[in-house]
Structure formats: structure tokens, C-alpha cells
Amino acid sequence: MGYMENYEQWLANPYFDAQTKAELESIKGNEKEIEDRFYMDLEFGTAGLRGVIGAGTNRMNIYTVRKATQGLANYIAQKDAKAQGVAIAYDSRNMSPEFAEEAALCLAANGIKAYIFDALRPTPELSFAVRKLGCIAGINITASHNPPEYNGYKVYWEDGAQITPPHDKGIMSEVKAITDYSVCKTMSKEEAVAAGAYEVIGEAIDDAYMEELKKQVIHQDAINAMAKELKIVYSPLHGTGNVPARRVLKELGFENVYVVKEQELPDGNFPTVSYPNPEAKEAFELGLKLAKEVDADLVLATDPDADRLGVYVKDAKSGDYKVLTGNMSGCLLADYEITQRKEVYGLPEDGYLIKTIVTTNMADAIAKANGVGLIEVLTGFKFIGQQILGFETSGKGEYLFGFEESYGCLIGTHARDKDAIVATMALCEAAAYYKTQGKTLWDAMIDMYEKYGYYKDDIQSITLKGIEGLEKIQQILETLRKNPPVKIGAYEVLRARDYKADTIKDLATGEVTATGLPNSNVLYYELSEDAWLCVRPSGTEPKVKFYYGIKGTSLEDADEKSAELGKKVLEMIDEML
Numbered sequence: 001m002g003y004m005e006n007y008e009q010w011l012a013n014p015y016f017d018a019q020t021k022a023e024l025e026s027i028k029g030n031e032k033e034i035e036d037r038f039y040m041d042l043e044f045g046t047a048g049l050r051g052v053i054g055a056g057t058n059r060m061n062i063y064t065v066r067k068a069t070q071g072l073a074n075y076i077a078q079k080d081a082k083a084q085g086v087a088i089a090y091d092s093r094n095m096s097p098e099f100a101e102e103a104a105l106c107l108a109a110n111g112i113k114a115y116i117f118d119a120l121r122p123t124p125e126l127s128f129a130v131r132k133l134g135c136i137a138g139i140n141i142t143a144s145h146n147p148p149e150y151n152g153y154k155v156y157w158e159d160g161a162q163i164t165p166p167h168d169k170g171i172m173s174e175v176k177a178i179t180d181y182s183v184c185k186t187m188s189k190e191e192a193v194a195a196g197a198y199e200v201i202g203e204a205i206d207d208a209y210m211e212e213l214k215k216q217v218i219h220q221d222a223i224n225a226m227a228k229e230l231k232i233v234y235s236p237l238h239g240t241g242n243v244p245a246r247r248v249l250k251e252l253g254f255e256n257v258y259v260v261k262e263q264e265l266p267d268g269n270f271p272t273v274s275y276p277n278p279e280a281k282e283a284f285e286l287g288l289k290l291a292k293e294v295d296a297d298l299v300l301a302t303d304p305d306a307d308r309l310g311v312y313v314k315d316a317k318s319g320d321y322k323v324l325t326g327n328m329s330g331c332l333l334a335d336y337e338i339t340q341r342k343e344v345y346g347l348p349e350d351g352y353l354i355k356t357i358v359t360t361n362m363a364d365a366i367a368k369a370n371g372v373g374l375i376e377v378l379t380g381f382k383f384i385g386q387q388i389l390g391f392e393t394s395g396k397g398e399y400l401f402g403f404e405e406s407y408g409c410l411i412g413t414h415a416r417d418k419d420a421i422v423a424t425m426a427l428c429e430a431a432a433y434y435k436t437q438g439k440t441l442w443d444a445m446i447d448m449y450e451k452y453g454y455y456k457d458d459i460q461s462i463t464l465k466g467i468e469g470l471e472k473i474q475q476i477l478e479t480l481r482k483n484p485p486v487k488i489g490a491y492e493v494l495r496a497r498d499y500k501a502d503t504i505k506d507l508a509t510g511e512v513t514a515t516g517l518p519n520s521n522v523l524y525y526e527l528s529e530d531a532w533l534c535v536r537p538s539g540t541e542p543k544v545k546f547y548y549g550i551k552g553t554s555l556e557d558a559d560e561k562s563a564e565l566g567k568k569v570l571e572m573i574d575e576m577l
Helices: 003-012 018-025 031-038 062-078 096-109 123-132 167-176 189-194 203-214 220-226 242-252 281-294 326-344 362-369 381-394 420-436 441-452 466-482 555-576
Strands: 048-052 086-090 114-117 137-141 150-157 198-201 231-235 256-259 298-302 309-314 321-324 351-356 373-377 398-404 408-410 454-463 491-498 503-506 523-527 532-537 543-552
Touching (some): 048 062, 062 137, 062 167, 096 114, 096 150, 123 137, 281 309, 281 321, 298 420, 309 420, 326 351, 326 362, 326 408, 326 420, 362 373, 362 441, 373 381, 441 454, 466 523, 466 532, 466 555
Parallel strands (some): 086 114, 114 198, 231 256, 231 298, 351 398
Antiparallel strands (some): 298 309, 491 503, 491 523
């Protein structure tokens, strides 16, 4: 069926409500808009759904949410696990409560109990709740840091991590098999409650989650010593972090936490930013203004579902606030957690630091210097969660710390997804600890560069929207596969990894070995002088991303080398467009 036939079918079918039809009537005659809404079904990918809110098969709406949930329910029934139930959380985005309710009622109609939070909660708490309640799965309604017009639907399995093989493919298959929306079950909330298939959760899970976070503190003594002196500015960016982040800091004893008032309350329109991404400089404009007014030591911002943490820290020498990239803050926390655990408790013989393939090589240096193992996984925190599960089931290996370059990390194993609430807590703890030594977090960062090397990592990305954009993204990857570079800027390509073909080719010897990781449409080039470049399509946005990293001899040298490599990458992109 073509897009116009799909459009007409939605207008004619009594299954779809009047509001949906009115929205579709309003675009009559706009063929481009109709095509974009109906040329495909919103794809249920390896993590779930993400798309623009609106009517149509290629949009986030109650019908696409119901279809996804019916597919999940069918898969759960196959596994004979309906009795375990499913936990559901949602963030501050527009339509999040409605989509969460729709998912709960579809599950209930399929005889699967839904545990739904009483109000918005952060992603890591959903991950925690799945395991705490013994659920077979979890659903989180969120589009993370995407622009305001987006929402999404993430699926978690019983280990608390986002779905990985074989469950991702099994659920995807069940969702894809549904071609008629009217087969998707639902029922009224009153019926669901009466059937014991709809339970509201909240405070008890919050309390248990908080206790798990506080168990991760290493230096409560440093917090006690500096609680009155350390000044923290925090912004939840209109999202879910406000209550839990402030609560954990208060319960640990931090006294000077200044919240950015303009960004404090939940708002799905995110009025103070163009999009609520703590990686973006504009997200910190209000926070930095407040930081200068109160002379803060550090400035923190969590994204709407509070799984990512952006950071600025004060340089006491210049008085400036320095931005920490996800690689920098991740390494700062990795180094703090591992070195301090080593000093206070000692480290296990089989402890591991885990990072993704697009994360800085400084992580490798930290692991090596501290005598711990390093595991590299595909992009996506679920693969770090998968490693934790592997440690648990095999009895071999102990998780120490895991992070990815996009401001996501996890301390502890209470959750199996990145957790910006525990990261907020730990970074404030680290700031207090270094303050007892007369140092700022920026001083600690410089110490790390001196110890491990001046690593600098960056990213270039291009957005290519629509059908043509998707085709162009694939074309870029295939062009690089057919004509792999032998030199990128000043760096020789030593080895080329193709995660789709599961190959690592040594360009000097021609030897080919396996990557050992799951199939993924990603290319990676190991370069001379400990530099690298990785090319991958975004899993959540119409973008192709070029990640790269270098190692310099000083901050200035690293900046120059990174800028030069970035320039060469942009030239490479231009040649392919």
C-alpha cells in the first residue's frame, strides 16, 4: 500500500479517533507532508521507537505506541512470562503521560500487569524498578535529548538493560508482524484496575533507588568536610532530574545547591533551549550566569530523562568555567572511582572498566595504569549492561565503571543504563574530595592529562532528513567500504574495522581478523600516533556521525591536532556529498 492509500485509509477507518482525523484533514493537499507521515511505519528498532509526535504511520501517536506494546505483549506471551509484569516510566515530554497510559492499558488487555509510575521519573530509575519488581520488561516513554517535537518508546528486558539480542530481534519481529492496528488490544483504566492489571508505583521505589545510590559513596568524610563550602549549580533542563538529583545531594549533606529556576519545572516545550541536550553550549547559558553570581565550583545539567550529565567546572586560576566533554567527565569519574576504591577497599583481580568503541582512548590508559581489564563494546549503553549481566551469570568478572562519550556513565549495578543522578552525586563527591586537597575538578583533570596523556576527542555530524537523507547516509557508508582511506590527514590508517562485515584488516600485512562484536553498520579506523576515526549513522536522529580522537603532548598541541583532524574529516565528508 502506497503512502496516499495509507493516508486515505486512516481517514476512512472508524478505528482512528476524531482528533487524529482532524489533524490529517488539515494536511490534505500537502503531498510532501502526507508522504513523510505515511511512506513507512515508524521503525521499531533495537531500542524501540523514536519519532515526531503526530498522526500517521511514521509518527509517534497512541496507535503506534499501542502497536509496539502489542508486539511486546505477544513476545512476552511466547516466553510464558506474562505473570512477571512490566514496569512503565515516562519523562516530561509532550504526550509522555498519555503514551505511558496507552502502553499500560494495552498490556493489561493482554493479561500482563502494568506497574506505572505516578509521575515522571528518570530513565535509570525505570531500569532499577524492572529488577526491583522482578518484571519481565520495562517501557520508558522518552526521546532523551531530541528536539521538543519528538517522543520515543524504549524497551528494557528483565536484567534492567535495554533489549539486546535475541530479545530485540524477537520483539521487532512481533511488532512488524502487526499490519492491522485494530488487532491491538486495549481496555479502560477502570477495567484494568479491577482486574489487578494496573498498579501505580512511586515512593517505595524512589526510596529504594536512593538507598542504592548512596551505597556508592566512597568519601562521605570529604562531603562532611566540604558540605558548607562547595557550591553547586544544577539544571534539570525542564526534565525528570529535578527531584531525585536534589534529594540525593541533600541527603548526603550538600548545603549549597543552586537550581536554575528558569529550567526547574517540567515542560515538554523546553522553552529556554532549542533542544534539551546537555552536550549543547546553549543549555548552560542560564546555569553559567547563575554560577558566576554565586561563585559556584561546578555547573551540572541533566537531560530530560536524566541519563546524561553535562558539566562545567571552575578553573580557580583563571576564574573561567571549563566545559568537560562526555569523554572528559567520564574519565574524571572513572579515574576517581577506580583509584579511590583501590585506595580504600582494594580492587578485585578481575575488575573491568567498560567503554564503547567511540569513547576516548584515555579510558584504556586509565585501565592499564590501575591494573584493571578494559572491555570495548558497540555504541549503546545496553551493551555495557549486557557485560554486567555476563559477569553475574558467569560468576567471572566484576564491574567497576562504564561510560560512553555522549555524557553517559554508570556507577554501581543498581541500574543497567546510564544514570545521571548517580553521576551528579559522584561528581559532587569528587569535587568535595579534591577540595580537601586544595584542588578543583579542573585541577584534577589537568593532573589526569599529565598522568595518562593529553587525549582529545571530538565529533562532526551531518543531518540528512527524509527518504533522500536515509539513502545518502547509506551511500556514505558504502562509499567508504568500497574505497577505504589509507591516510586521514597526517595519520596513516593502520587497521580498518568493519563491524557490519565483522572484520579487522591490518593494512600493513593484509591480515584479516574478526571484531568479535555484534553486526553493526559502523566503520572504524585505527590511526598512527594513537589517533582514530569512527563513522556510524545515529540510532536516534537522521544523522551520520564522524567520531575522532588524537593524543597530544600538551593541551595546546592536542587542540591543534584535533582541529586539524576535524578539518580533514569535514573535507572527507564534503567529497562524499
